[in-house]
Amino acid sequence: MPFDSIDRRILELLQDDGRMTNVDLAERVGLTAPPCLRRVRALEETGAIRGYHAEIDAATLGYPITVFAMVSLRSQAEHDLAAFEGHVGTIPEVRECHMLNGEIDFILKIVASDLKSFQDILMTHLTPAPNVASVKTSLTIRTAKALPGIPIRHT
Amino acid sequence: MPFDSIDRRILELLQDDGRMTNVDLAERVGLTAPPCLRRVRALEETGAIRGYHAEIDAATLGYPITVFAMVSLRSQAEHDLAAFEGHVGTIPEVRECHMLNGEIDFILKIVASDLKSFQDILMTHLTPAPNVASVKTSLTIRTAKALPGIPIRHT
DNA sequence: GTTGAAACCTCAGATCC
DNA sequence: GGATCTGAGGTTTCAAC
Numbered sequence: 001m002p003f004d005s006i007d008r009r010i011l012e013l014l015q016d017d018g019r020m021t022n023v024d025l026a027e028r029v030g031l032t033a034p035p036c037l038r039r040v041r042a043l044e045e046t047g048a049i050r051g052y053h054a055e056i057d058a059a060t061l062g063y064p065i066t067v068f069a070m071v072s073l074r075s076q077a078e079h080d081l082a083a084f085e086g087h088v089g090t091i092p093e094v095r096e097c098h099m100l101n102g103e104i105d106f107i108l109k110i111v112a113s114d115l116k117s118f119q120d121i122l123m124t125h126l127t128p129a130p131n132v133a134s135v136k137t138s139l140t141i142r143t144a145k146a147l148p149g150i151p152i153r154h155t
Numbered sequence: 156m157p158f159d160s161i162d163r164r165i166l167e168l169l170q171d172d173g174r175m176t177n178v179d180l181a182e183r184v185g186l187t188a189p190p191c192l193r194r195v196r197a198l199e200e201t202g203a204i205r206g207y208h209a210e211i212d213a214a215t216l217g218y219p220i221t222v223f224a225m226v227s228l229r230s231q232a233e234h235d236l237a238a239f240e241g242h243v244g245t246i247p248e249v250r251e252c253h254m255l256n257g258e259i260d261f262i263l264k265i266v267a268s269d270l271k272s273f274q275d276i277l278m279t280h281l282t283p284a285p286n287v288a289s290v291k292t293s294l295t296i297r298t299a300k301a302l303p304g305i306p307i308r309h310t
Numbered sequence: 311g312t313t314g315a316a317a318c319c320t321c322a323g324a325t326c327c
Numbered sequence: 328g329g330a331t332c333t334g335a336g337g338t339t340t341c342a343a344c
Contacts, residue, residue: 003216011211018173018207021337023321035328037322050210052173053303056166060203061158063305068255068262085299092306100223100293107223107293111305138255138262144240148208150218150266151247178336190313192338 003048005154006031010039011048012152018052055148058111065112066140069126070104074133081105084131091125093117110137158203160309161186165194166203167307173207210303213266220267221295224281225259229288236260239286246280248272265292 003011009029013020020028026036043049058066073084081099088094088108096109108126112118127135158166164184168175181191198204213221228239236254243249243263251264263281267273282290 008216011209011216014209015211016208018209021321022323032329033322034324034330038328046215047212048215050212052207052209053171054166054169054173054207055205056170056304057203057205058305060201061163061166061305062308066253068253089300094300095302095305096298097300098221098223098298099296101296102293104293106299138257138259141254141256143251143253144261145244145249145252147250149211150213150216150250153217176336177338187314188337189315189339193312 007039007043007048008152008154010036011043014040014049014052015149015152062113063111065114065118066143067110067112067118068138068140069106069108069110069122070136070138071106071108071126072103072133072135073105073131075131076105080131084129087129088126091121093121162194162198162203163307163309165191166198169195169204169207170304170307217268218266220269220273221298222265222267222273223293223295224263224265224277225291225293226261226263226281227258227288227290228260228286230286231260235286239284242284243281246276248276 006029010025013025013028022037022040023033025040026033029036031039040049058064071084073080084106085097085099088097088106093112094108094110096107098107099105100107110118110121112121122135122137126132161184165180168180168183177192177195178188180195181188184191186194195204213219226239228235239261240252240254243252243261248267249263249265251262253262254260255262265273265276267276277290277292281287
């Protein structure tokens with residue numbers, strides 16, 4: 001995977017502003033537009049760029065509550081892990097699900113419109129799910145940092 | 156702030172594909188291009204849309220490791236909380252920092268290029284930070300779900 | 311006050327060097 | 328990687344509902 005310094009700069013700029021026009025991008029990285037566009041397309045096709053997304057203010061759109069849920073299962077057999085993942089995949093309010101090592105099997109990021117609806121998701125969809133041993137939740141008081149993706153090394 | 160069904164559909168579509176052209180967007184929401192563009196601009200200016208970002212494949216770009224760190228502080232005075240937030244704000248590998256209720260004060264999402272560099276971040280920048288009582292970390296085995304932002308209600 | 315139509319002008323994408 | 332060209336899209340203006 002040969003990313004030269006121009007590729008990395010392109011990725012950095014697009015991670016920061018995904019709607020930057022190709023001519024702007026080209027100028028910033030010191031190319032003309034056509035080769036710059038070719039690089040962007042190549043980055044998209046190889047999967048280095050997985051997509052582009054608008055960042056939407058959750059509170060403004062009716063989701064002021066973000067909760068992290070630490071879930072432990074009774075069985076860690078692959079079949080049971082996958083079943084749990086499939087289940088949370090169907091819950092729209094569960095935005096992220098990461099399998100972890102250690103005592104906690106999964107950490108989930110959940111958004112909700114209010115505490116009652118969070119409780120509803122928890123009691124109706126999460127705690128009673130098959131194989132769930134324990135669910136510990138913590139409300140987000142505030143988010144101090146939320147950068148997209150990854151740092152881009154310039155060296 | 157009144158978002159009608161067209162605004163919500165615009166937000167949903169741009170959250171899914173932030174580079175969709177305005178004419179495509181307009182067609183999908185049943186408008187012509189100019190009023191659609193005005194709505195998008197209004198959503199940007201009111202802060203409903205906070206920005207646009209390319210989603211970059213972390214592993215491909217040299218960050219195969221994602222770790223969640225649960226941090227507890229000795230003092231929860233606002234000054235000390237803010238000092239910790241300011242400190243993690245300067246660590247590029249810390250991508251998210253959320254203040255939580257309960258025993259854990261903060262949850263951090265950290266990316267790293269390998270376990271040694273993760274250990275380095277942990278030992279050099281996190282554990283010895285002022286006021287840190289305990290740091291418990293869990294490696295991400297796999298990410299089963301990672302949707303951007305929030306669900307958009309159509310009703 | 312918001313939509314839609316038309317004009318303009320910039321950009322994306324293709325071709326060739 | 329760069330130059331040129333064409334068609335498509337972004338953006339503004341203005342009229343109409």
